[in-house]
Amino acid sequence: MAKPVVDIFIPCFVDQLYPETGLNMVKVLERVGCEVRYNANQTCCGQPAYNAGFLDESCQVAHKFLDDFSAEGSDYIVSPSASCVGMVRNAYTDMFVTTSKFINYRNMERKVFEFTEFLVDVLLIDTVPGARLDGTITYHDSCSALRECGIKEAPRRLLQNVTGLQLLEMPDTDTCCGFGGTFAVKFESISVAMAEQKVENALSTGANYIVSTDTSCLMHLDGYIQRNNKPIKTMHIADVLASGW
Template sequence: MKVELFIPCFVDQLFPETAFNTVKLLEKAGCTVTYNAAQTCCGQPAFNAGFWDEAKEIGRKFLNDYSEDGVIVSPSASCTGMVRNYYSDLFTNTALHNKCRAVQGNIYELSDFLVNILQVDYFGAELEGRAVYHDSCAGLRECKIKAEPRQLLSKVHGLELFDLPDNETCCGFGGTFAVKFEAISSAMAQQKVDNAIAMEADYIISTDASCLMHLQSYIDKQQLPIKTIHLADVLAGGWGNV
């Protein structure tokens, strides 16, 4: 299957290894991956901040960067959810109406694509330790992803996976929320991390680098004995660097 890769701007700038690991996973699953180097952002930051005209301009570029009938895969439930759910607010009854609908129906978050479309859940990955999985708000509510990441992680050699008591609670990032309401955001991160440590977890795993970035910032500031890691990086572990 031919796949067009969408790498969110913050993954491109801050977590490039996650992008490379996404390519490795898709290729190992039998896909031919193409990447349009002209791609930038989906427009979510501007949209969530209320700058819809600016978000529409960025979204128009996004739609034009991808083919109308191509399958698009992204290692981000947040950005996938933005395109699937909120582009309708920007492009319904516009010249890009039909292109928008086509792209919305063809974009997938990585775990959703691997499990439900390719029906592949084993990569020979290895990761020793205990981990909890964090359901990002976008993954759970916008992309309806819950079982898929857990199914993939259950096949990772050496990994013990546990559910957090508050695994459906927001980590506190929320994009601009973390900036506008820093104290509340930090307290929510603390609760999430404290619960993970109480379960003696070595890792917090998620499909969203933005959530993991937020939690890792709190972990680093408090110098806590736990680490965040993206699902793609886990699945590429043990073989992806060979």
């Protein structure tokens, strides 16, 4: 049986700040039998410009994304970021619907998946062989994963099958962490207060780690944790699944 051919899309945060997360996603995908490809021409999905109201600029980036990921031969496009996947699935529809590239976009969009939903819903895998992390974790539902992509059970199923790991649900796990891209800059005090609430809810479980699908949320929370010397760490789910082997 032929291996699924997967093009990976690496978000800006992962590329610039957490490259090990991208490498760990590749490690897991190859572990479960995928052939992984990386197009070095890829850049951003355009979300920062889109959220800031620069629609023309974000459309230009979206067209480049479509060109970069429309090549024949790949079965799927997978990203370790529900935020970017949500952008491609939702905002891109409005950008391309009145253009000659709409059919190309729809063909490409059907292949785009967030990392955990790809494992569970497409490959039908809920256990990564060899994954082990001794400790307790609590899971943060990012807004993009939960509300834009409908991802809730897939990451939990994967985490529950990591040897040595105990999953503890925090209160209000589906409440925003306060990042929101430029929101954290424009409304700093509100953003910090939301991060404080999220971290305190995580600490109330006694967990060692906060885990999520999105490095943007984790970066925001980790900033609050480090500034305030809180006894908890953050970890992307790709890094969890790549641990122990």
